Amino acid sequence: MPDISALKLDVVPEPTAPLGILPTVAAEKYPDTPFLSDTPWRTYDGPVRNFGEFARAIDDYADRLWAGGVRRGDVVAVVQRNHIEVEGVMCALGKIGALPALLSSAMETGELLECFARLENPYLLVDSFGLSRLVEHRYALRQLTRNVLCLEETDENWVVPLQERIAHTADPRDEDEWFVITHSSGTTGAPKMAAHSTRSLFGMVAPMIMIFRDQYSPQDLNAKHLSFVHARTCAGTLASLETAMPALAIADPDPANVKRLMLEHRPTSIETHPNVYIQWESLAHDPDRPFRHVERFISTFDAMHPRTVRTLLGASEHPRAHYFQAYGQTESGPICLRIVTREESAAYSPRNVGHSGGGMEIRIVDDNGVPQPANTPGFIETRSPGRMRGYVGGGPMPPQDSWWPMGDIGRLLDDGSLELLDRIVEHVDGVGSLLEKEDHLLEAMPELVELVLVKDEDDSSVFAVACPRPGTTPDPERFRAVAAEAGLPDLQVRFWEWEAMPVTGSYKVRRSVLRRKLAGRIQRTATARKEA
Structure with a gap:
């Protein structure tokens, strides 16, 4: 890597x-x-x-x-x-x-x-x-x-x-x-x-500016479908203006519209949200090859599913096609970056989110804030030039050289890369990495376009919400068998259409809303099934 x-x-x-x-x-x-x-x-x-x-x-x-x-x-x-x-x-x-x-x-x-x-x-x-x-x-x-x-x-x-x-x-x-x-x-x-x-936005996008200046030319075109109110987009606008990078903003993510744009404008870079890329997977199999000119598939929100990365890179005919991933949050900006080439995509794991760079620092600490050695799980903290300047209604920000908690669990590997294991608020003791199990389930079931594991109301178990690909019929027995392989033999699942999922403006699934709507209902169904 x-x-x-x-x-x-x-x-x-x-x-x-x-x-x-x-x-x-x-x-x-x-x-x-x-x-x-x-x-x-x-x-x-x-x-x-x-x-x-x-x-x-x-x-x-x-x-x-x-x-x-x-x-x-x-x-x-x-x-x-x-x-x-x-x-x-x-x-x-x-x-x-x-x-x-x-x-x-x-x-x-x-x-x-x-x-x-x-x-x-x-x-x-x-x-x-x-x-x-x-x-x-x-x-x-x-x-x-x-x-x-x-x-x-x-x-x-x-x-x-x-x-x-x-x-x-x-x-x-x-x-x-x-x-x-x-x-x-x-x-x-x-x-x-x-x-x-302006300075923190610049710090957020400084690595991209350096990459633009080092690797892009005026003949490149950077196409984006993002939440246009997100800090990432604000920083991206700054980067485009700073570097004279040609840009194409996509408001309508419908695959038919995206295909038209790809064939008409032939962008060399595309950036969108991971859950939108999943919806665009069908274009990878289109005989008109709309992604054939793309060199860079970029995601700066959540990591993408391995299947989606392989599908997109396989749809490009560019000799240097790669996936560019950044891990961070609104408050911190990106804290580490990763490039995945076509050759590496077969072994790609989204749990490894790459290395720090561009003024970014990462450490792993225990419950007492003590730094941990390599390969030891703990809480992720960072120092980065893209850190926000404060919360509305919040108290004074800590000094810029202090460590910022990311709210995630991970570990630094021997090569210095970061492995992301779980969100602290979604972690369930004894279950392992929920993110890793989501990866396993989606990889094993290509008939799903999305799957999320949500912590139940009792904080001691999880349930699944799975979105079948349009035109497919969900198979609960097959799902239970794959869940058992992933170490979740009692996993309860609710099948739901993707269009009905509660999502944010950046297409992230709102797990708190799913928990509020479904947790009690799924628990009652599971209890009734056991009593029967």
Whole structure:
């Protein structure tokens, strides 16, 4: 397995400018660099096809926000459809010195209202989709927000449409001030709102910037379907602007749309969420070979299932095709990286998440915080340049040189790579690594597109939720046999369609929601089966 340190990431570069004005700087240097999207912008009237037009869209947003009364220091909660235009809005707010809080429109409505309350009377900025999610809560919004602004025309007389324009005054926050608030995925509970500065976003994406500069050319095209409110996407926009990397933002992940884009634009890099890659596996078998030009399949969220990695790499005809994986979290940024080549994919295990690099450090500690030797499981801690600057409503952050707990269990191997074993909140004593068992079950049952093991209400056992591939019929007996092979002979399973799974904006399964909805029901079913 290649050591990521071979990429010479030890020197972390500095940002050229605060992110609020970086689009303007990039447009002056590289106006014609492609900055594409698969679906048109709805909240801006002009075309956005390159850096120059992206900068003009940002200025237009800034003029409209200024006309709506937004000024430096104002906190603005943003709820819009999942589209790259959210990043333009973020940059516009940053340019005038406001503080955007980017909230996923996939959140439950109650969670959005809770976020508004924690932001303490922010402006609320929506598009038509965001407004449709919240329109039934207009009276709550009056109590929780300063005003509701809409980037599209609306018939709601309590909402201010931002159609007028007044020339804004640029007053961006400096590189170390809070620049944007994003939120954690909320897979195991309520999402936490984390703030990043331009410098921490830069630290988060510095390894990718170094790789762009070292390995990419202007002929490359980097296609992404991500949660556009995620810190990873904010950092990715910064990286593209810093390096003049051509970009294609994908809002619609439907395989038919993705196939069209792959054949039309022929990107050399693709990045999306692991659960989206699973949905794209069918394209790997398409006779038109839509992935044949792809050199890099990138995932910076969860590790991908081995089957999916092998399938994607097998669909590329590029001689240097590889899978690039990063492990981290919203609060820390990436802390280790891994490259898997086509030749290595047969033996790939997603439990090994790679090596640290680019100013990242990792250690494993026991319950008392004592560092552990190699090959000893414990709690993962890190120091990284991409660490957030604080939680909304949280206390002071510890010093930057202190160790940050990742909330995961793992061990460092003899070669310095990190093996990820479990999430602390999902760990069940005596069961072993749940993540490893999920890998085993999915590998053995290709008829499933997803499977998650969820800790039961009593914290002493687990149950499974499995999603059959469309067109297949689940076989409970086969499932029980494979579960027994994995060391889970009494595992109870609920088969569920993928479309019905509760997921975050980054397509991570919300295990806490599954536990709340299903744990008691599955336990009663298991009890009845035993009594019968």
